[in-house]
Amino acid sequence: MAYLGSERWAAFRQEIIDERGYECERCGETEPPLHLHHLTYVRMGHEAPSDVELLCPDCHDEADEEREAETGGGYDYDDDDDDDDDDDWD
Numbered sequence: 658m659a660y661l662g663s664e665r666w667a668a669f670r671q672e673i674i675d676e677r678g679y680e681c682e683r684c685g686e687t688e689p690p691l692h693l694h695h696l697t698y699v700r701m702g703h704e705a706p707s708d709v710e711l712l713c714p715d716c717h718d719e720a721d722e723e724r725e726a727e728t729g730g731g732y733d734y735d736d737d738d739d740d741d742d743d744d745d746w747d
């Protein structure tokens with residue numbers, strides 16, 4: 658699957674940023690890089706805007722832990738720790 662870094666994902670990410678502004682949705686951080694965090698993977702590949710959250714790296718870590726606690730950690734695409742990647746899609 659060549660979804661990571663796909664044009665569709667980049668366009669979707671841009672749409673979210675245009676709509677919400679380049680700002681962490683939890684703490685208001687505006688310093689790049691901000692990450693698009695998946696609240697759920699149920700619509701993987703055709704996400705709804707409500708499926709994602711724009712977060713700074715700190716809040717992203719927290720959000721990942723929350724999701725892991727909720728899903729029991731058994732369903733996680735985040736197998737490489739590339740938090741310094743500006744286009745982190747996790």
Ligand SMILES: [Zn+2]
Nearest residue numbers: 681684713716
């Ligand atoms: Zn934040």
